[in-house]
Amino acid sequence: xxxxxxxxxxxxxxxxxxxxxxxxxxxxxxxxxxxxxxxxxxxxxxxxxxxxxxxxxxxxxxxxxxxxxxxxxxxxxxxxxxxxxxxxxxxxxxxxxxxxxxxxxxxxxxxxxxxxxxxxxxxxxxxxxxxxxxxxxxxxxxxxxxxxxxxxxxxxxxxxxxxxxxxxxx
Amino acid sequence: xxxxxxxxxxxxxxxxxxxxxxxxxxxxxxxxxxxxxxxxxxxxxxxxxxxxxxxxxxxxxxxxxxxxxxxxxxxxxxxxxxxxxxxxxxxxxxxxxxxxxxxxxxxxxxxxxxxxxxxxxxxxxxxxxxxxxxxxxxxxxxxxxxxxxxxxxxxxxxxxxxxxxxxxxx
DNA sequence: GCGGTTTCGATGACATGTCAACAACTGGGT
DNA sequence: ACCCAGTTGTTGACATGTCATCGAAACCGC
Numbered sequence: 001x002x003x004x005x006x007x008x009x010x011x012x013x014x015x016x017x018x019x020x021x022x023x024x025x026x027x028x029x030x031x032x033x034x035x036x037x038x039x040x041x042x043x044x045x046x047x048x049x050x051x052x053x054x055x056x057x058x059x060x061x062x063x064x065x066x067x068x069x070x071x072x073x074x075x076x077x078x079x080x081x082x083x084x085x086x087x088x089x090x091x092x093x094x095x096x097x098x099x100x101x102x103x104x105x106x107x108x109x110x111x112x113x114x115x116x117x118x119x120x121x122x123x124x125x126x127x128x129x130x131x132x133x134x135x136x137x138x139x140x141x142x143x144x145x146x147x148x149x150x151x152x153x154x155x156x157x158x159x160x161x162x163x164x165x166x167x168x169x170x
Numbered sequence: 171x172x173x174x175x176x177x178x179x180x181x182x183x184x185x186x187x188x189x190x191x192x193x194x195x196x197x198x199x200x201x202x203x204x205x206x207x208x209x210x211x212x213x214x215x216x217x218x219x220x221x222x223x224x225x226x227x228x229x230x231x232x233x234x235x236x237x238x239x240x241x242x243x244x245x246x247x248x249x250x251x252x253x254x255x256x257x258x259x260x261x262x263x264x265x266x267x268x269x270x271x272x273x274x275x276x277x278x279x280x281x282x283x284x285x286x287x288x289x290x291x292x293x294x295x296x297x298x299x300x301x302x303x304x305x306x307x308x309x310x311x312x313x314x315x316x317x318x319x320x321x322x323x324x325x326x327x328x329x330x331x332x333x334x335x336x337x338x339x340x
Numbered sequence: 341g342c343g344g345t346t347t348c349g350a351t352g353a354c355a356t357g358t359c360a361a362c363a364a365c366t367g368g369g370t
Numbered sequence: 371a372c373c374c375a376g377t378t379g380t381t382g383a384c385a386t387g388t389c390a391t392c393g394a395a396a397c398c399g400c
Binding site: 004005006007010011013014015017018020021022023024025027028068115116119120122123125126127129130132133134135136137138139140141142143144145146148149150 | 174175176177180181183184185187188190191192193194195197198238285286289290292293295296297299300302303304305306307308309310311312313314315316318319320
């Protein structure tokens with residue numbers, strides 16, 4: 001690392017573009033979501049993950065792992081969503097420590113109302129701006145990076161990632 | 171919007187991959203940065219933008235616009251960085267309302283110490299995992315999306331973006 | 341030069357996220 | 371049966387980000 005390899009022009013362009021896109025896309029999607037559906041992005045993600053589940057319910061830690069959130073963050077966020085009537089907490093039958101998070105009817109209604117507009121926004125600001133080849137490339141490249149970051153460690157460095165578990169032994 | 175066009179399999183893969191990559195990359199880069207250099211990503215970004223400037227100093231609002239931050243956020247953050255001795259605020263000669271943010275020697279030292287490791291991490295976890303074609307594609311695609319999101323409005327929708335100014339009249 | 345309007349940056353209240361500590365419980369070894 | 375290390379989810383203190391508001395200064399048409 002004595003002579004750092006800086007990014008060349010193309011790499012720099014990709015990296016800066018990525019970061020700028022990230023920020024702008026986030027701002028815009030969040031803005032539309034809150035305006036059109038009264039949900040924040042985190043709200044949407046929670047509801048969306050829950051609604052994709054057979055029962056509309058998940059163990060708290062299972063949900064946290066899927067979302068790559070810490071349990072603490074999820075717990076705080078659920079408290080707020082619960083107060084708004086979007087989700088409920090139930091005791092877990094098989095594990096006395098556990099909580100199960102469940103979608104309420106209001107929660108289901110909220111996500112169903114929000115989804116079409118949100119998908120449309122994702123198309124409008126991202127997907128529909130890309131060629132099919134670019135969509136393919138983006139899928140491939142992001143998956144490779146994700147694989148790398150979730151690899152069992154000792155990979156090219158001794159570092160681990162992810163808030164809590166979600167590791168190799170999941 | 172009556173019959174929402176959902177994402178097809180490839181689009182879904184790209185979108186989910188993007189979001190997952192985003193999250194994991196952020197966590198990892200932030201983790202390494204704070205561990206190796208004692209800086210958060212926002213800290214790094216502020217110092218980095220300042221250090222790229224001829225005089226190591228910028229008007230507060232100029233910096234906010236470049237970073238796509240609200241003035242308020244930047245002001246709060248600068249207060250904290252100032253307390254750590256990384257930056258200083260100076261009065262602006264040409265505008266009595268204004269502040270100029272300047273890098274201190276400690277700030278310059280911090281960014282110079284942090285940069286090589288951070289660039290290496292960006293390579294390790296992203297850039298070096300991509301083919302040259304993918305780097306090129308990522309650059310092209312992100313720039314197109316950024317263009318779209320910063321376009322003068324009335325574009326395909328009547329919506330504007332960005333925290334404060336940075337708009338069409340900039 | 342003077343009022344009205346806008347811009348600049350700071351601030352306080354509040355929302356959200358992180359981190360460390362904790363109690364309750366599980367499961368395995370003995 | 372019992373202990374104990376590990377796991378689960380919650381909590382409180384704190385860091386960070388957002389939003390509305392504010393005073394000061396600049397700008398602008400007159």
